[in-house]
Amino acid sequence: MRYEYLTGNIAIAEASITAGLKFYAGYPITPTSDIFEYLAKELPKHGGHVIQFEDEIASINAVIGASWACAKSMTATSGPGFSLMLEALSLAVITETPLVVAYVMRTGPSTGVPTRSGQYDVLQSTYGFHGGLVIPVLAPSTPQEAYDLTIRAFNISEMLRTPVVLLSDAVIAHTYGKVAIRERSEVDLIDRTKPSVPPDAYKPYDPVNGLVPPMACFGEGYNVLVESLTHDERGYYAPRTDVQRRLMWRLYKKIVENSGKLFDYSSTYLDDCDYALVSYGSTALTANVAAKLLREKGYRACSVKLKTLFPVYEDGIVNLLRGVKKVFVVENNLGLYYRELRGVIRDKEVVSVPLIDLDVPLPQEVVEVIKEWL
Amino acid sequence: MAVGHPLDPYLRTDRIPTMWCPGCGLGVVLGTLLRAIDRRIKEGLLKREHIAFVGGIGCTARMTLYPLFDSAHVIHGRAIPFALAVKVVKPEMKMIVVGGDGDIAAIGGNHILHAIRRNADILVVMVNNMIYGMTGGQLAPTTPRGLYTTTTPYGNPEKEINMVKLAAALGANYVARGSITHPHLLEQVFYKALVKQGLAFIEVLSTCPEIFGRHIGLRNPVDLYTELKKRVVVKTKPSVDESDYDWEKGFVIGEFVEKDEPGYIEIYRKYISKAFGGGEE
Amino acid sequence: MRLEILIAGRGGQGILLLGHILGRAIAKHTNLHILGSEIYAAETRGGDSRVDLVVADREEDADFIKVMRADIALFMHQLQLDAYRDLVRDGAVVFLDKSNVSSVPQRNWRIYLEPYTDIAEKEIGTSRVANLVALGHIVKVTSIVPPGAIEDVIKEVVSKEWVDINIKAFRYFTQR
Ligand SMILES: Cc1ncc(C[n+]2csc(CCOP(=O)(O)OP(=O)(O)O)c2C)c(N)n1
Ligand code: SF4
Ligand SMILES: [Mg+2]
Numbered sequence: 161m162r163y164e165y166l167t168g169n170i171a172i173a174e175a176s177i178t179a180g181l182k183f184y185a186g187y188p189i190t191p192t193s194d195i196f197e198y199l200a201k202e203l204p205k206h207g208g209h210v211i212q213f214e215d216e217i218a219s220i221n222a223v224i225g226a227s228w229a230c231a232k233s234m235t236a237t238s239g240p241g242f243s244l245m246l247e248a249l250s251l252a253v254i255t256e257t258p259l260v261v262a263y264v265m266r267t268g269p270s271t272g273v274p275t276r277s278g279q280y281d282v283l284q285s286t287y288g289f290h291g292g293l294v295i296p297v298l299a300p301s302t303p304q305e306a307y308d309l310t311i312r313a314f315n316i317s318e319m320l321r322t323p324v325v326l327l328s329d330a331v332i333a334h335t336y337g338k339v340a341i342r343e344r345s346e347v348d349l350i351d352r353t354k355p356s357v358p359p360d361a362y363k364p365y366d367p368v369n370g371l372v373p374p375m376a377c378f379g380e381g382y383n384v385l386v387e388s389l390t391h392d393e394r395g396y397y398a399p400r401t402d403v404q405r406r407l408m409w410r411l412y413k414k415i416v417e418n419s420g421k422l423f424d425y426s427s428t429y430l431d432d433c434d435y436a437l438v439s440y441g442s443t444a445l446t447a448n449v450a451a452k453l454l455r456e457k458g459y460r461a462c463s464v465k466l467k468t469l470f471p472v473y474e475d476g477i478v479n480l481l482r483g484v485k486k487v488f489v490v491e492n493n494l495g496l497y498y499r500e501l502r503g504v505i506r507d508k509e510v511v512s513v514p515l516i517d518l519d520v521p522l523p524q525e526v527v528e529v530i531k532e533w534l
Numbered sequence: 535m536a537v538g539h540p541l542d543p544y545l546r547t548d549r550i551p552t553m554w555c556p557g558c559g560l561g562v563v564l565g566t567l568l569r570a571i572d573r574r575i576k577e578g579l580l581k582r583e584h585i586a587f588v589g590g591i592g593c594t595a596r597m598t599l600y601p602l603f604d605s606a607h608v609i610h611g612r613a614i615p616f617a618l619a620v621k622v623v624k625p626e627m628k629m630i631v632v633g634g635d636g637d638i639a640a641i642g643g644n645h646i647l648h649a650i651r652r653n654a655d656i657l658v659v660m661v662n663n664m665i666y667g668m669t670g671g672q673l674a675p676t677t678p679r680g681l682y683t684t685t686t687p688y689g690n691p692e693k694e695i696n697m698v699k700l701a702a703a704l705g706a707n708y709v710a711r712g713s714i715t716h717p718h719l720l721e722q723v724f725y726k727a728l729v730k731q732g733l734a735f736i737e738v739l740s741t742c743p744e745i746f747g748r749h750i751g752l753r754n755p756v757d758l759y760t761e762l763k764k765r766v767v768v769k770t771k772p773s774v775d776e777s778d779y780d781w782e783k784g785f786v787i788g789e790f791v792e793k794d795e796p797g798y799i800e801i802y803r804k805y806i807s808k809a810f811g812g813g814e815e
Numbered sequence: 816m817r818l819e820i821l822i823a824g825r826g827g828q829g830i831l832l833l834g835h836i837l838g839r840a841i842a843k844h845t846n847l848h849i850l851g852s853e854i855y856a857a858e859t860r861g862g863d864s865r866v867d868l869v870v871a872d873r874e875e876d877a878d879f880i881k882v883m884r885a886d887i888a889l890f891m892h893q894l895q896l897d898a899y900r901d902l903v904r905d906g907a908v909v910f911l912d913k914s915n916v917s918s919v920p921q922r923n924w925r926i927y928l929e930p931y932t933d934i935a936e937k938e939i940g941t942s943r944v945a946n947l948v949a950l951g952h953i954v955k956v957t958s959i960v961p962p963g964a965i966e967d968v969i970k971e972v973v974s975k976e977w978v979d980i981n982i983k984a985f986r987y988f989t990q991r
Contacts, residue, residue, distance in 0.1 A: 229623035
């Protein structure tokens with residue numbers, strides 16, 4: 161392990177190398193281009209490939225292809241590019257393709273303020289693609305978390321054969337911090353399960369005894385089928401309700417039944433708290449300091465930083481907040497994740513604190529808003 | 535026991551018959567392609583486990599459902615970046631992209647453009663039935679001008695795309711046009727293209743009796759086949775200038791370009807190994 | 816221990832490099848934790864340039880990326896001193912480049928007023944290293960990081976032909 165002074169973006173790039181990234185495809189877009197440029201220089205030293213494609217659509221489809229060639233694969237983009245990737249993310253979901261998308265949010269809608277920040281795309285990050293399923297979404301708020309959660313994103317993608325979104329934003333992208341960089345041997349890395357049966361007995365979508373099918377790659381003699389159509393365990397198109405039901409429920413369950421395993425958070429003062437400031441990403445920094453300021457003023461406030469945004473671990477969140485009187489959801493948008501939490505927490509008041517700030521919102525502003533509600 | 539077809543070893547026989555309409559030209563495309571593959575495998579120039587099919591969406595792209603190789607039936611227009619990525623990670627693979635004229639030349643237009651520019655090591659087979667077959671007869675960029683389609687009910691005002699010229703202009707290593715009306719020639723261009731490095735682009739004129747045939751009043755597969763055959767002119771080594779795409783004047787088929795420039799993978803690996811002396815971990 | 820450090824000046828004064836060297840030295844060569852952010856109006860000369868650092872001995876106290884009540888501040892120009900002085904708390908240690916600051920506000924600060932730019936130009940040979948002269952002064956007065964750590968970082972991040980002159984500028988105060 162060694163310490164470095166890195167931005168959130170470079171921490172993501174470094175972590176992806178630690179995690180064993182072998183293929184990166186991308187299209188330049190602010191504020192992610194430095195992830196791309198850094199990997200273009202560094203990844204080939206580790207035997208990996210970095211290619212600039214003609215657009216984000218090509219990039220994400222290439223990432224899917226590379227994953228089926230056994231390479232751990234990633235792309236990075238922001239709102240405009242992620243919007244272009246949605247159709248292919250749906251393909252990645254139904255074909256159960258492990259991959260990571262680093263989604264560095266910037267101010268929208270549309271071209272917005274390309275260099276500045278916001279959290280407007282938090283719901284799009286998991287609900288944006290068609291098909292009504294859930295992609296795991298992890299949200300760092302510091303460079304160290306960007307590093308740690310990137311490795312975790314790769315592990316989840318391999319473990320559950322799913323795309324995973326690492327949801328950062330323009331603030332974290334350019335925030336510097338002390339980051340503990342680990343060697344490959346110092347982290348627990350998960351690799352997809354390979355088939356244990358011979359090719360003629362292999363079914364690419366048969367979960368055997370669990371929910372996640374073992375995955376063979378191209379070029380190994382397994383006659384793999386990557387199928388975007390509704391398919392049975394063999395990968396054969398089967399336009400039948402029973403097959404559709406089986407597939408949908410399994411794809412849903414393999415993510416949602418692992419909610420507890422995927423859940424990650426941190427908190428301050430939670431065991432002595434009436435007013436919980438729940439937040440994520442760069443705004444979690446604001447909420448955390450705001451909670452401290454409120455305590456200085458004599459309020460029993462605390463902060464909860466959610467590092468896993470999706471799947472929503474309903475029981476876990478309810479349990480976490482069982483002792484508090486009121487929940488404030490602090491975010492740099494018009495109150496989007498608030499809708500998720502309002503649906504989960506029904507035994508107490510949940511208040512949205514929607515902020516719109518091109519930069520990290522200042523804690524004092526949050527204190528002013530919340531004081532009205534105390 | 536039924537007597538097997540010679541191509542059975544290369545087919546997921548449990549998925550036959552195919553979903554294609556009776557008399558559809560796509561069966562000829564698959565048959566000739568598999569025969570060419572069989573010859574190359576028997577010559578030892580291709581390894582069966584290193585052959586992969588990738589297709590987008592469309593009747594043509596469904597060709598990926600039947601061969602017994604690694605296959606990907608992905609999304610409309612996006613087969614090429616998928617295939618290129620596999621090739622980059624596993625250069626030993628022979629990537630075959632099959633797609634319709636809509637899949638490759640319309641929605642996938644940007645990808646074919648850049649794949650050719652890169653001379654990406656992929657065999658691209660674009661089956662041109664001059665229509666969107668799967669979705670029921672809408673305009674394709676290859677639909678002859680003036681034709682009535684479901685989305686051009688007053689006649690197609692647009693000029694058709696000539697993909698042969700495009701591929702040649704952008705520097706593909708191998709550019710040919712074949713036709714299902716001339717299966718032996720078609721097999722021969724597949725046979726050649728299968729061992730080309732760089733990008734090999736083959737446009738296959740095909741018949742869609744169900745949809746295109748109906749649009750032009752030739753619903754009977756044999757009539758449409760005969761009509762297409764009439765319009766096909768076979769030439770040995772025609773020049774790209776002779777590739778004009780014109781339903782009225784007819785279509786020249788043959789090999790328009792045959793070069794041996796280094797493909798994308800070779801050049802890419804050269805740069806990486808120049809920098810790192812190997813580039814592999 | 817938790818310290819907020821504010822470094823501000825005009826574009827072209829080497830503010831971002833100064834901040835990066837200091838931040839990196841703290842992250843890599845001390846047990847302290849740190850978060851930091853940069854602002855630059857445009858990459859060209861003239862606009863605001865600002866680095867905010869939050870430094871703490873416990874990880875959970877390095878908790879924000881913007882200075883709200885700076886404990887240590889450096890202003891390399893009057894414009895930024897005027898713009899950001901309210902971010903500096905009473906009792907803070909404040910370094911001012913006398914070469915570019917003419918009016919010092921009446922504040923309850925511990926002020927160090929030195930002509931960093933003139934020193935760089937006359938003693939080191941180029942005004943371009945005024946930032947490192949100032950950094951040397953901060954390190955000398957606050958002891959936030961060992962001078963050797965800064966010199967190591969200079970060797971890592973500054974292009975070769977500039978290393979010696981930067982170290983020379985840095986030592987102007989540390990070795991006095
Ligand atoms: C993004 C997207 N847009 C539209 C469609 C609908 N669609 C499916 S196939 C097709 C066109 C098929 O035409 P072509 O590629 O020529 O193939 P053919 O069926 O003629 O072989 C279209 C428009 C789709 N599947 N995905
Ligand atoms: S619709 Fe046309 S192209 Fe599609 S299978 Fe039928 S005949 Fe063939
Ligand atoms: Mg077609």
